[in-house]
Amino acid sequence: MAHRLTVIGTGYLGATHAACMADLGFEVIGLDIDQRKIDQLSAGHLPFYEPGLEPVLRRNLENGRLRFTTSYEELAEFGDVHFVCVGTPQKLGEYAADLTFVDEAVDALAPLLRRPCLVVGKSTVPVGTAGRLAERIARQAPAAGDAVLAWNPEFLREGFAVQDTLHPDRIVIGVPGEQGAAEHAEKVLRAIYAPMLAEGTPFIVADYPTSELVKVSANAFLATKISFINAMAEVCEAAHADVTKLSEALSYDDRIGGKFLGAGLGFGGGCLPKDIRAFMARAGELGADQALTFLREVDEINIRRRIRMVDLARHQLGGSFIDRTVGVLGAAFKPNSDDIRDSPALDVAASIRGQGATVTVYDPQAMENARRAHPDLTFGGSALEAAKDAHVVLLLTEWAEFRDMDPFELGAVVAEKNIVDGRNALDPERWRAAGWSYRALGRPQAP
Template identity: 60%
Template sequence: MKLTTIGCGYLGAVYAAAMASLGHDVVGLDVDEAKVAALNEGRAPFYEPALDDLIAESLRTGRLRFSTDYAQAATQQVHVICVGTPQQIDGPGADLRYVDAALDALAPHLDRSPDGPSLVVGRSTVPVGTATRLRERLAAASSAALLAWNPEFLREGFAVEDTLRPDRIVYGLPEDPDEARRAREILDAVYASPLAEGTPLVVGNYATAELVKVSANSFLATKISFINAIAEVCEASGADVSTIARAIGYDDRIGPKFLRAGIGFGGGCLPKDIRAFMARAGELGVTDALSFLREVDTLNNRQRDRVVNMTHRALGGTFTHKRIAVLGAAFKPDSDDIRQSPALYIASKLSGRGADVVVTDPAAADNVHAQRPNLAIAPDALTAAQGADIVLLLTEWAQFRALDPVALREVVATPWIIDGRNALDPQRWRDAGWTYQSIGRP
């Protein structure tokens, strides 16, 4: 199949390289000339394991290229919208200007494909009702082009694997039966490889496909905030949240994933998606149906301030002249994404309250320096911890989980650590002479 991806950020670049590796002819389109140049050299403009190799390999085959020239879309049949939908600056809803701009830029080229009717495929996370609106807009620009919605379910750090071997594929098809049949035939050809390998396929209408993604993210966010609420009760009662999580995780109705208590969720998806979901529910007149998500969001944000307060108590009630080593700035390991990062929020809050904060992160250091130039950056954990009065583990990178507590104790001023991700072995660190604190564990 001949595809274009509209937008070559995190979603689009991964999708373009993955589809080319499956044998499709792919043109990645983006308005950012520097980004396009880097991608054509085999370099992703962000950190994602295995992605640079996948891009370079697909470029060598000749099946992948990146461009700023939207006229190249004229030779392609399938056009996949992969642009961002950030939170609005002045409200909780999703900002759809990039989705609209992508469709406008694409429209003049839609009726020129030599392979049959064009199919526009939305993968961006959008409020329910967006696809229907875009279908009307598309009909005004092209008499033959079809629209389908195909939500993505990528996990940062596993995006390549999730695209090549997804755990499910969802189609949102037009209401018209003939349009739905033709759109499905094209999508089946795009996803022939994973479908042949047995990947589950779920087919619904536009609204269903749009709601699948935000429903999944809202459920995961709820699960995280739930276990963090239980952790707070554990701290008040002397129970161990890790043991509770393990016990309830054996129940196959619950499952063990997303039950690790910590400093909460962040990134470019969960926080903005649940807020946009609540905003859209209000527009649809069903505000009360999602009112629980407000508490999920509140619980999540409270976790960050709880760690700030834990640190304040550990330091004797003052941040003045106190050196704090922060291990991790990305919102999760194997990513350089610092959007809505709880780790970076905590580091910034501590610095703002007078502490001498030194941050280290294996991938996100450049992004931290660009956005928080007031924070000192260290190349590794041992350097960051030199003379530290307390160490905070805030992103559970493998390098940090593997730290030697004996070696780290030799460089700090005070062997005190707060494990904000419950990622370390408490006994091992206490045996090495550390005062060890975590979330919801005695």
């Protein structure tokens, strides 16, 4: 008999996991305490943008394998395996992760667990959290030792979430120290992920702390790689070198590789910034703070890129934003997403607006979120509308439609042909040939 699955939390991770597990053939219930979100998902609409996910959601609502609820009682009665997919944001005014939603989810579920089941944490948490939650479940669940906790970190990339869920590059599970419970957790998760294992996906079984460290370690490494090439961009600017050529040359070294080696405005979003900060905070609590002091510089390099972008734009305007119009292309922290959390693009736009410019922003998907977060900014309905009468245009999110823009068409609507490429996404020669003054992070000015 197939396991029946539940997913607690229907944000980006939870909604994706619920829909994809249903697509694998499981019966799935997703839970959220936000009735508006439940109503939206039950109607087949996502509360966020993710390419390819909405058809999966609708298909499984229609075939009856997927439904949504706000009832923990319904969840506990239905499910054999409960995936916890709630958010762990950064605490206000601190580096540490806020585990309120994780604790509340476990406290709501555990007292209702009256029969054998597996609780599987997927949220990104500080190391040590799983052990604490396992004790909490054992203490509160009527099923006691028959309610087992495992940890199964997620590795989703926004824009590729369906692919990463159904065809992951690895599956990691953290299991309890008791042999029987560990064997049970591994057996259940191997059964759930059988289609992926049949494709040859590596399956790594570890203890709780190791499994918790995998996601934050991966994010810390990627953030370090991004900040490394952006630090090299700083040196390139000082030396009149070209960071894009430097990056290309480094990428052919198979010890380094080309992924995450594109210099530009730096990283943002809901994962990398808050995860590396929470990692530093937790290391400090464990007395290992010196091991991660380098991440502070990684974070600072990332923030400096935003400041440098503002400086380049100001330089293009002769030293002042006062009474100038700036067109901003991009609001999401990355393309193929509507996520504006810690968005470098919006950070730059707001900073320039604060220095006296009229700023008009356009993004293919993130406009609604950006308007709510920054009502002080002006928004255009297209790239041409955002650039209309602009004295400088900034490319801050590398959407394909921005990379493919016609410099002559854009040039026809601006006040001055100044462009600053914050993502090194454009061909400088093509834009300069069209009469534009082109600047980019880490690249030399035209002779």
